[in-house]
Amino acid sequence: MDRYERVPIEEERRDERVRKFALIDHPYTLEEAVLEGQRCLQCAMPYCIQGCPITQDARGYNILIGERDFDGAARLTLRDNPLATVLCKTCYHFCEDDCIMAGRGVPIAIRHLKRAALEFGKSDLLYVPSKRKEERIAVVGAGPAGLMAAWDLGVRGHPVTVYETEPFLGGQINTIPRYHLDEDDLDTDLARWKNLDITFVAGKKAGVDYTPQSLLAEGYEAVLVAVGASKARTLGIPGEELPGVYHALPFLLAMNKTPEGLYGRKERRVVVIGAGDVALDAARSARRLSDGGDVQLVYRRGPEDMKATQEEKSGGEIEGIQYVFYRSPKAILGSERVEGLRVERTEHGPPDAHGRRTLRVVPDSEETIPCDTVIVAVGEVADVSGFDADLGFKFASMGWPEGSREGWMTDVEGVFATGGRSVVHAMAAGERAAAAIDAYLAKKHGRAPEPRPDPFGGAKPPALPDGYGGATWTP
Ligand SMILES: Cc1cc2nc3c(=O)[nH]c(=O)nc-3n(C[C@H](O)[C@H](O)[C@H](O)COP(=O)(O)OP(=O)(O)OC[C@H]3O[C@@H](n4cnc5c(N)ncnc54)[C@H](O)[C@@H]3O)c2cc1C
Structure with a gap:
């Protein structure tokens, strides 16, 4: 070969x-x-x-x-x-x-x-904690960032409590469609963690049931806020509240958890608004849910501006998603439920002062795309209601809150915050936050900081392989 x-x-x-x-x-x-x-x-x-x-x-x-x-x-x-x-x-x-x-x-x-x-290979291995450390740590949010931080700190020997607002763990992993991920894959991973001192408290929301500061007051010596960007961004156009309009995150979550509550498997005419990976996941799922029904993806720019990965874009093409470019949504039409999407045509205008391409609406170009279902997939924002402004969160461009000091510590000593733009980026952010928390606690208690030990109890901590030239990623 x-x-x-x-x-x-x-x-x-x-x-x-x-x-x-x-x-x-x-x-x-x-x-x-x-x-x-x-x-x-x-x-x-x-x-x-x-x-x-x-x-x-x-x-x-x-x-x-x-x-x-x-x-x-x-x-x-x-x-x-x-x-x-x-x-x-x-x-x-x-x-x-x-x-x-x-x-x-x-x-x-x-x-x-x-x-x-x-x-x-033999993959039903069990992780083991190193020598117990007494400082308790709380993690808020059980997405990949929070889970990775909890694992890393658990392997280092810390008792960790993970608080999660939903009744399940995994954050946005739960919205990844089943044609990419099996239902029990996350459980398979978490089964290897059972000997670590990690307690999960599900169904408790920060900002409502507790705050990072109240967790510190309860005796946790550090708190990591890893709440991601889990609130759907809305379009703010008329008709967005009509029956038949979904937002992509709740739609995809329901698809995996309670599909019977979604629309029936009849022939459907679905319009998805957006052009990122989440929009493609929504479109490809909607096509399956409607048993091969008519699914159009409406985007106000052209194909070259789509943010979705090549894998998702070609998946959508293979599966018959129709792409409708250079259309900007103006209103969702209907009386009892959705009957159509009113759009205006767009085109590129002259570059702005920074040389970036601009987009403008073509005058008198309104048209209606008939449909009975609209899925809005135009990004996510963090829900930090109930969090104290003293934390001084800054927000990543994709929405999650972060601390702005060394190791993502917020303006409140002992409280850290981070997240990431993909599962592995979020895990890396959680790993770095865990190392920063461990170093912070080591300094506070007069210990020398140590690398994460081998998670299977081996004598030496894992070393980076020969030839490694240093990480290149940003969250
Ligand atoms: C539809 C979809 C498909 C995706 N597909 C892929 C893919 O194929 N590959 C990939 O690498 N990435 C994918 N991603 C991106 C990836 O899932 C995210 O980048 C990643 O999950 C972010 O991790 P996080 O821990 O920062 O945040 P999240 O995963 O959002 O986790 C945050 C957690 O915090 C909880 N939380 C929020 N507010 C509170 C509160 N106030 N109190 C307590 N808990 C709270 C949330 O319920 C959630 O469990 C996808 C995302 C979506 C939406």
Whole structure:
């Protein structure tokens, strides 16, 4: 086999995809995984590791798979990645973008090999805490940032309590459609955590039931706020309250948790407003939910401005999503429920003072797109109601609150805040916040800060692999 060609990943048949929520990517067989692992060039300078926000040793597990040591590959994967079962199907694989093979052929299928490591290797391992530390830490928000921080601090030996407003854990992971992620994947990951001193308190909302400061007053020595950006941004146009209008996050959550409450599987005419990954997930899910019904994605700019990943865009094309570009929503029409979306045409105007392309509405260009369902997917914002202004949150461009001091500490001593733009970015942010919290507590109690120990109780903390040149990611 040509080293520059990837061992093909079998996919769900294209004509059947839109009728069910089955995982699109089929797993490698053991022999296919071995062949793909053997393609890895074992670079002296591993750009794959450098490109990974949590510095997964992909080069290391690739070679182990190539040598048929799946147990070793699973253990190496899980050593730095406590949500590996989720990430082996959903990660946007920044490692593959940076893989040197990308320049010569097709990058190694690193994400898919992670899945093979967990499926063929012994992956029901248990994490163990290091020597117990007495300082209790609270984490607010059980998304990937909060979970990663809790795991990291738990492995360091801290007792951690994670507070979560929803009745379930995982944050936005719960909105990822089932054609990308299986229902029990997060539980599979969390099962490995059972020996860590981590307590989950679900159904309790910060700003209502407690605040970061009240948690400090209760005796927690540090608090991490990892509440993400979980409130849907609205369009603010007439008709947004009509029956038949959904916002993407609650729509996708309901799709996974309570699909019976959503619209019936009849022929539907759905319009999704937006052009990011969440919009594509909503459109592709709506097409499945309506049994192959008519789904249009309306965007006020052109294809080149879409923020969705190539994987999502081509998935949408394959599955028959119709793209309607250069249309700006003006009103959602209907009396009892949605009957149409009123839009205006847009076009590019002259560049602004900063040289950026501008967009303007074409005069007298209104038209109506008939539809019975509208899904609004125009971004998310954080819900920080009830949080004290003294925390001095700043907000990331994608909405989550952050602390502005060293290690994301907020203006209140001992309270930290962070989040991330993808699962792995959020995990990396949680990991860094955990290290900062541990260093803060070590200083406060006169201890020397230490690296995170081996999470399986090994003698030495994990070292970064040879050739690693330093992380390149930003949250
Ligand atoms: C539809 C969709 C699909 C996605 N697909 C992918 C994908 O395929 N791959 C990928 O890498 N990324 C994907 N993402 C992005 C990824 O899920 C997010 O970047 C990531 O979850 C952010 O993690 P976080 O921990 O910062 O925030 P969140 O995941 O939002 O978690 C925050 C948690 O805090 C809780 N919370 C909020 N307010 C409070 C409060 N006041 N008190 C207590 N708890 C609170 C929330 O309920 C939530 O559990 C997707 C996102 C969406 C919406």
